[in-house]
Amino acid sequence: MKIPSSIVATLSLSSAIQLTNSLSLPPSAAFTRSRRRTHLYSIAPQQTDTPTTTNNNNTPSNGSSGSSNGRTTREIAKELSLGVTLDNGPVIDFASVKDSTSRAEMALLEARKRYEASLLNKSNAHTSGGDGSKVGSISSSQDGGRLMGINDEVVAEVGYEIGDFANEYVDVANGETVEELVQKCGAYLRSKSCAFSTQLAQQSHQPESPEGRQQEFTPEEISRFNRLLSRSYEESGIVTSAFAKTFYLGTQSLPEPARKAIWAIYVWCRRTDEIVDAPRSSSANPNEEMLRDLSEWEIRTELLFDKGQVLDVLDLPLLDCKVKYPALKLEPFSDMIRGMLMDIPGLGQERYETWEELHLYCYRVAGTVGLMSMPVFGCAEGFTDEIAKEPALSLGVAFQITNILRDVGEDAKKRGRVYLPQRDMERFGVTERQLFDQKVDDNYINLMKFEIARARMYYARALRGVPMLSPDARLPVQLSLDAYGKILDKIEENGYDSLTKRAYVGKWEKLAGIPASWYRTLDIAKALPLPGDWGRPTLEDYEKVLEEMLEKKWVKERGASATSDYLHSLNKN
Structure with a gap:
């Protein structure tokens, strides 16, 4: 299962850093806004598919879950709704329920x-x-x-x-x-x-x-x-x-x-x-x-x-x-066990139909670590755990997405598992057979560009939480955030091939990033950012670009009905 990497990340930001396959620390590559926007806007599905109709509850019209563990989209949405509302969207938190239907x-x-x-x-x-x-x-x-x-x-x-x-x-x-x-x-x-x-x-x-x-x-x-x-x-x-x-x-x-x-x-x-x-x-x-x-x-x-x-x-x-x-609570520990259950062959969730379903998994195996560590790190003056919770959870989710994107080929070949949302794959014309055969084509590259963009949106959300932490906790969080973000850069450098290549950040590269991470935790960095940080996209930039990309590309080629549910889930999470 994917737990070391997520924890590394989560445990750093929950105040918050990570757990699900191992844990981390180097600088994220300095991408200019134009380069990032080029990556986002260049995503265009090259194969049409049948639009999926949805009702007002964002639930498949036949009422089925599409999930092997018996959960419907409505049930997951209900769980999501139990979280606090930040950034106009619900945040999963301690309210995560024990799913008696799975x-x-x-x-x-x-x-x-x-x-x-x-x-x-x-x-x-x-x-x-x-x-x-x-x-x-x-x-x-x-x-x-x-x-x-x-x-x-x-x-x-x-x-x-x-x-x-x-x-x-x-x-x-x-x-x-x-x-x-x-x-x-x-x-x-x-x-x-x-x-x-x-x-x-x-x-x-x-x-x-x-x-x-x-x-x-x-x-x-x-x-x-x-x-x-x-x-x-x-x-x-x-x-x-x-x-x-x-x-x-x-x-x-x-x-x-x-x-x-x-x-x-x-x-x-x-x-x-x-x-x-x-x-x-x-x-x-x-x-x-x-x-x-x-x-x-x-x-x-x-x-x-x-x-x-x-x-x-x-x-x-x-x-x-x-x-x-x-203040250390039992609930996130219990929720992590629920996440472990989702990975059990023959019992857990074999596939994730939507991003909403995968988001729940990411919370349970990674976001929970942020909640575990919040009482340990503490918040800066003027901030509360409730305010810092959303960035902490976002970092855990970002790290888990990164794990998943890095290990697509390994998960498919060695474990027979596919974590990428099925709807995303359908929209970009990518099949499971393609993942098992480790075939990288334009459709797969475009899918990876989109998933990386979404991961960076969560990193942007997490970045806002660093100043909310007590001063002593900021550096390890920033180190983990920068280091794990670098894995996404490596995937790009590998030509988006995460089927036959594994993105890897070397030890010395991680160590070399420490000074930059340290500088980013200082107040002066807001007024005088590092050269590579000038024009760095904000959370709002990422959200806007993702939404514009979906509207301009998907709506034009497939019609609004094929994307309305997906836009809804993006705004929601």
Whole structure:
């Protein structure tokens, strides 16, 4: 699935930077307005097709969804409408709903019911979680003893077994186990949170006293717990660096607390992705096993956010984040799991009929990371999370579109997946067979020009959010924004061939862009922009050009009825 790249991006701008295949940092190429406009206006479909008629609800006239997961366009529009309204269009946010109509969602629900029932039937179902609550018999590790979401691929990438360091902090003399150590450290972290302390006091019918609870731990224990937590953060940073080198580099400019928090968030996303994508060749029913594991993972995440419960050493940093940043919410984590479900072969969404459907996927697997990181980065004076939300989500969507455009050929050839909206392909005369055969022609080039233009429109929306962030967070966001935008430039330099070539931005090119990204975060850059930034198209420029292109080219060749629904979706998103 596509998660590292998106996260890199998203985690940077949500305050916001990215996750779905890896993460990033160089300067975007300096395109003049005329060059960008040439790219946009040169898009002209070269093959006619049958216009698609729509009703006033932008729903196919036959009422069908066209989606393999059972969602109709109206249902997706309803979800979109739950978001806040900015720039005359809805923004998906925490209101993203659990889609009870999709096969994947229903399968996960059933898997969760079976898993919860199995917990009740186990002999240790009443094991204490360290705070007096019942954790059931959720295991802290997978078969083989590894932490959940850690597999051969992760170990090979990092170079050693993840989590083994915890043994160094165990009180062997008193017979302590790693599991017991983790529970004690979790209890210590919960004692530092007013919210969790209040909850614990209510459960034990005792007056709330966070200070008193902290005194239950000796100075020696507190020192040991803090060293374990510090090492857990360090391990999270190592995992982040192994899978998202450019993203990791971008986090180095953050203050230490924020840097570590972003590592913790990334590791949760990485583990979730591995649970969904891990090879299960030995399983008789890979999807059933994956759904069981994902159910367990979702329950674990809910317990951590709701009750502060942890099960392994990599849970500790995320709990510490929740304690330090109380505004960190469960919803975007849950929404990301919904996005993972959309990628499950045989259960999720195999194709995306419209941009609106793909936009939902982009939000769930990438925009959510922006929402996760907003409480960590914070906003500049005069701005609120609600205002900064739209740019944060837009950056995540921009990064995910970039991932998709970069990997069109790889997704088709290796995974049999097509993420490009079917209606876009039809309008530009591009077929799935063409993608699988890796045939680049004028129609495909024009389709890529259009999709790149749309991606840049989202980058333009995201760019407006950089000044909204706290000063410490602006540089890593700008670095990621510039670096990922450069991938689009590389696609253009490759002749728009993303079927047989993979756009790649080298390490030194990324490093060379740091000074320019830094300058763009300064107030003086508004009055004295870099030479390559003079005449840079604004968000309004992109929106106007896209709309004019559609009206002049598509309406002229195909009639207004063939484009009215598409123009509507552009304005909407």
